[in-house]
Amino acid sequence: MDQKFLWGSALAANQCEGAYLAGGKGESIIDRLPAGKDRFLVMEDPVHHADQNYDFYPSHEGVHFYQNYKEDLKLLAEMGINSLRISISWPRIFPKGIEEEPNEEGLRFYDEIFAELARYQITPIVTMNHFDTPYYLSKNFNGWAETITRECFLRYAKTILTRYHDQVPYWIPCNEINMAKHLPYVGAGIQAKTPQSVADAINNLLIANASCVKMAHELDSNLKVGCMLAAGNTYPATPKPEDVMLSIEKDRDNLMFVDVQVRGQYPNYYLKSLAHDGIKLNLSTEEKEILAENPVDFVSFSYYNSRMCSVEGSQKSTQGNVFATMKNPYLKETDWGWQIDPVGLRITMNTLYDRYQKPLMIVENGLGAHDELVNGEVYDQERIDFLQRHIEQMQLAISVDGVETLGYLSWSALDLNSASTGQMSKRYGFIYVDLDDKGKGSYQRIPKASYYWYQNFLK
Numbered sequence: 148m149d150q151k152f153l154w155g156s157a158l159a160a161n162q163c164e165g166a167y168l169a170g171g172k173g174e175s176i177i178d179r180l181p182a183g184k185d186r187f188l189v190m191e192d193p194v195h196h197a198d199q200n201y202d203f204y205p206s207h208e209g210v211h212f213y214q215n216y217k218e219d220l221k222l223l224a225e226m227g228i229n230s231l232r233i234s235i236s237w238p239r240i241f242p243k244g245i246e247e248e249p250n251e252e253g254l255r256f257y258d259e260i261f262a263e264l265a266r267y268q269i270t271p272i273v274t275m276n277h278f279d280t281p282y283y284l285s286k287n288f289n290g291w292a293e294t295i296t297r298e299c300f301l302r303y304a305k306t307i308l309t310r311y312h313d314q315v316p317y318w319i320p321c322n323e324i325n326m327a328k329h330l331p332y333v334g335a336g337i338q339a340k341t342p343q344s345v346a347d348a349i350n351n352l353l354i355a356n357a358s359c360v361k362m363a364h365e366l367d368s369n370l371k372v373g374c375m376l377a378a379g380n381t382y383p384a385t386p387k388p389e390d391v392m393l394s395i396e397k398d399r400d401n402l403m404f405v406d407v408q409v410r411g412q413y414p415n416y417y418l419k420s421l422a423h424d425g426i427k428l429n430l431s432t433e434e435k436e437i438l439a440e441n442p443v444d445f446v447s448f449s450y451y452n453s454r455m456c457s458v459e460g461s462q463k464s465t466q467g468n469v470f471a472t473m474k475n476p477y478l479k480e481t482d483w484g485w486q487i488d489p490v491g492l493r494i495t496m497n498t499l500y501d502r503y504q505k506p507l508m509i510v511e512n513g514l515g516a517h518d519e520l521v522n523g524e525v526y527d528q529e530r531i532d533f534l535q536r537h538i539e540q541m542q543l544a545i546s547v548d549g550v551e552t553l554g555y556l557s558w559s560a561l562d563l564n565s566a567s568t569g570q571m572s573k574r575y576g577f578i579y580v581d582l583d584d585k586g587k588g589s590y591q592r593i594p595k596a597s598y599y600w601y602q603n604f605l606k
C-alpha cells in the first residue's frame with residue numbers, strides 16, 4: 148500500500164473525454180445535457196426535456212482528452228503530480244448498462260491510460276461513476292431507483308476492479324453521492340422523480356457502494372475504497388437556537404450518506420424522516436448485512452464552499468456547489484456566486500474526522516474563473532491565491548488538529564466542461580484549453596501561471 152501523501156489533481160470522463168460514441172461507447176445521462184439555460188431544464192425535468200434536440204451538447208466533444216490523453220498526461224507529469232483522480236466512463240465499458248459482456252475497445256482505452264500513468268509513476272485514484280449512468284438505464288428503469296441499475300453497476304464494477312486492481316490502489320464507486328438527493332437526474336439517472344424513487348435510488352447507491360468495498364477487499368485486501376461527498380459545512384446565520392438546529396438538519400441531508408457508508412447503518416434521524424413522509428425503506432436483511440459489514444476505508448470529498456442558513460426566509464441567497472445557499476457577509480464569492488471560504492475547508496475536515504475517524508481525501512477543490520489568454524499566456528493569480536489559501540488550511544487541519552489526510556487533489560487538472568452549466572468559460576484547470584462555450588476553438592493546451600506555481604510548490 149502506497150503511503151505517500153497524494154498531491155495531484157482530478158478529472159472526470161464525462162467532462163473531458165468527448166468521443167461520446169467512439170469505440171462502441173453508449174450515451175450517458177450527461178450526453179443529454181445541453182449547455183446554457185436549457186441544461187437546468189433537462190436536469191430538473193428530464194422526462195419532458197432529455198429527448199429534445201438542442202443545439203450543443205458539451206460532453207459530446209469534451210476537451211478531446213480521448214484523443215489527447217498522451218499529451219495531457221505528459222504535461223501533468225511534468226507539473227510534478229504524484230497522483231491523478233480520473234473516472235472511467237461506465238457507458239464506454241457497458242454501452243447500455245445491461246450487456247453481459249464488456250466493450251473491449253472501451254477497456255483498451257483505459258489500459259492505455261493506466262499504462263501512461265504508471266510510466267510517469269502517477270498513482271491513479273479512480274471514480275467508477277462520475278455522473279455517468281448509461282442513458283438507457285435512466286430512460287428504461289428510472290436509473291438507480293430500480294435495483295436492475297445497481298446489478299448492472301456491480302457487473303461493471305467487477306469488470307474494472309478485476310482488470311485494474313493491481314494498477315489502481317484507490318477506488319471511489321460514486322462521485323458526490325449526495326447529488327442523488329439534490330439533483331436526482333445527474334446523481335442517480337432518475338427521470339421520474341418522487342420522494343420514494345429518490346429514497347430507493349439512495350438506498351441502491353449505498354448498497355452498491357458497500358458491495359464494491361466487499362468485492363474489492365475480496366479481490367485484494369490492500370485495495371482502499373472510499374465514499375465521496377459534495378461537502379461544505381452549513382453555518383447558522385445567527386446564534387438563534389432555531390438557526391443552529393436548522394444548520395444541523397441541513398448538514399444531515401448530506402452527512403446521512405457518509406453516516407451509512409462509515410457506520411454501516413442508517414441513522415435514526417433519516418429513518419424518522421422517511422417514516423414521517425410515508426416513504427418505505429426497501430432494505431432486505433441481506434442488504435442490511437452488506438451495509439453493516441462493509442464500511443469504507445476512507446472518506447473523500449469535494450470542497451468548494453461553505454453554506455449558511457436561517458429560519459428567516461427573506462435572506463439574500465447565492466449559488467454554490469449542488470445547491471444555492473444564503474449569502475455569508477464575511478465571504479467573497481466567485482463570478483458564479485460560489486462563496487470562497489478556505490477556513491471552511493478546515494472546519495469541514497474537522498467535522499468529518501471528528502464524526503468518522505476515517506482518513507480523509509480531498510478529491511476536488513478549486514476555483515471556477517474566467518481566464519483570459521493574453522499574448523499566449525494565462526495569468527490566473529486568483530486561482531493561485533485560492534489554492535494556496537485552501538492548502539494552508541488543510542495543512543493546519545493536519546498539523547494542528549491531527550486530521551488524518553491521504554491527499555489533496557485539486558479540481559481540475561485541465562480546463563473542462565462545467566458540470567452545472569456546461570460552460571468552458573468556467574475554467575478550473577492548471578492547463579488552459581482553447582475552446583469556447585459553443586465548442587469552437589483549436590483545443591490547444593497552454594499551461595497557466597498556476598501550472599508553474601503548482602510545479603514549484605510540488606518540488
Ligand code: BG6
Pocket residue numbers: 159162322323377449468469511515558564565566567568573
Ligand atoms: C463537482 C463535480 O460538483 O464540482 C464536478 O464533481 C464539477 O464534476 C465540480 O465539475 C465543479 O462544478 P461546476 O459545476 O462548476 O463544474
